[in-house]
Amino acid sequence: MANDKLPVTKLAPVDSRQALAGHVGHLTPDQQAALDTFKDRLQQKGYFTPANGAAKASHDDVTLTRFLRARSFDVPGAFKQFTTAEDWRRNEHVDQLYDEFDVDEFQLARELYPQFTGRRDKQGLPVYVYEVGALDKKKTDAYAKDTARLEPRMIALYEHMVQFVLPFASSVPHEHPETPISGCSTIVDVSNVSLLRFWALKGHMQRASVLATARYAETLGSIYLVGAPSFFSTVWGWVKGWFDPGTVDKINILAPATQTQDLAARIPLDSIPRKYGGTLDWAYGAPGPVLDDDARRTLGAREGEDLGPLLSAPVRWVDGRLVVKGTGRSEAVLERWQDGGRAGEAAAAAASANGHAEGRAQEQEQDRAAERAQEVEQEEPVAEQAAREPEAQAASAAPSAGSSSTPSPVPASAFTAASTSSTSTAPTTSPATPRTDAALSPSAPAPEPAAPTSSSLPPPILGVGYSNAPSSTATTDSTHPTPAPAAPDGEHDIHAAAREHPAAPVKDLAAALEGTTL
Known part of the structure; x- marks a missing residue:
């Protein structure tokens, strides 16, 4: 070659x-x-x-x-x-x-x-x-x-x-x-x-x-x-x-x-x-x-x-x-590439940092909104109960006997115990566990509130001014809802009783509380 x-x-x-x-x-x-x-x-x-x-x-x-x-x-x-x-x-x-x-x-x-x-x-x-x-x-x-x-x-x-x-x-x-x-x-x-x-x-x-x-x-x-x-x-x-x-x-x-x-x-x-x-x-x-x-x-x-x-x-x-x-x-x-790319790089970094900061702020605001919504959802039953206290008191004072055609109501004493339990403020992270019909028995003692069964962690304490902050740091903040005060012992209404005894017939609940039939 x-x-x-x-x-x-x-x-x-x-x-x-x-x-x-x-x-x-x-x-x-x-x-x-x-x-x-x-x-x-x-x-x-x-x-x-x-x-x-x-x-x-x-x-x-x-x-x-x-x-x-x-x-x-x-x-x-x-x-x-x-x-x-x-x-x-x-x-x-x-x-x-x-x-x-x-x-x-x-x-x-x-x-x-x-x-x-x-x-x-x-x-x-x-x-x-x-x-x-x-x-x-x-x-x-x-x-x-x-x-x-x-x-x-x-x-x-x-x-x-x-x-x-x-x-x-x-x-x-x-x-x-x-x-x-x-x-x-x-x-x-x-x-x-x-x-x-x-x-x-x-x-x-x-x-x-x-x-x-x-x-x-x-x-x-x-x-x-x-x-x-x-x-x-x-x-x-x-x-x-x-x-x-x-x-x-x-x-x-x-x-x-x-x-x-x-x-x-x-x-x-x-x-x-x-x-x-x-x-x-x-x-x-x-x-x-x-x-x-x-x-x-x-x-x-x-x-x-x-x-x-x-x-x-x-x-x-x-x-x-x-x-x-x-x-x-x-x-x-x-x-x-002005200033050798340093100025452009700094501007990009600043924009990126601002974007991350805005994103974090939005996420935090969304978290706070979710927490407030959860608190409001949990507090609505208590507020509703407080609004119905006069009606509940009147119902408990009315005669429990009805006409001969009305089925015998569940004794009021059972609802007195149930009402006492239902008016206690529950933890914000665990709704009350539904009870069976045995809880409606006159001889059944008032059940203790059930322990939380959810495996999820409780919401974080958001700090001063929020409803789930520790009492030692709590301050008055009109922008955040606070739980309504619990009703006095012995007071109840049909909604509270129904939540505590979901298996009870609605007619029995109504008759026991109002002395009438549906």
């Missing part, structure tokens, strides 16, 4: 000491001296302002060190490249271009260049994917028609990387927090690309590479080339000539048989897209990145919140907060 002639790379886990060499936090004494000299020279020429009190330096050490690494810490070479890039940024108004870039045009540009997956490799570098086969002729021809917008679009994409992706990745927990993240890892998929198509894409890929090398020094980390077709060994000699030698040195061509194993040596499986053997549900052309839990917490995302469209447009990461940029944003997005 011609593919066997490719200079394939067998990847092994990265040696941290080697990977961090020349980076902030791991500079040698000579490299640190070069950085100090670089700063002094830039300051003298007006390209650098050091920190002063609360004012930050115009450029951080991470940015300056990138340009030094690009020139192997040669200060004059780094000075020339850096000042050229700074002059270009000022002349092209790059910051303004990025901050005012239209979000729809940004999405259009994303479709033809590497895309951020939202995940990071084992060193903490953001992982991008570039699926070259997705760049069909129709798409690239339409994109290239507006030649005046080709460079601004590439600039916006690179600015997104250095203004958001890299500083954000530095804020997310990673193995070496002392060293900010300054580059990215990229999976370049060249499967399903014909030889003719490779040649047609030469200019497109060269423009991006030149811009990265000249203006965004040392932002490209490792490049993993996958899906190489059988003829790739033939074109590889040409392709190498399209890029800067430093970029070519970072390209690792992976063999198809060990592709997943090689990627997994550098990138966690859950951060490798499924197409390449991992478990990440993300594909090239997705609306935006899919952040892991650590990244979502760092950003301040809400549970289940879709961040793809938000982050696949101009944004910045400043002082640990997201700053939304770009034109064409919805008012909802701007409001949600």
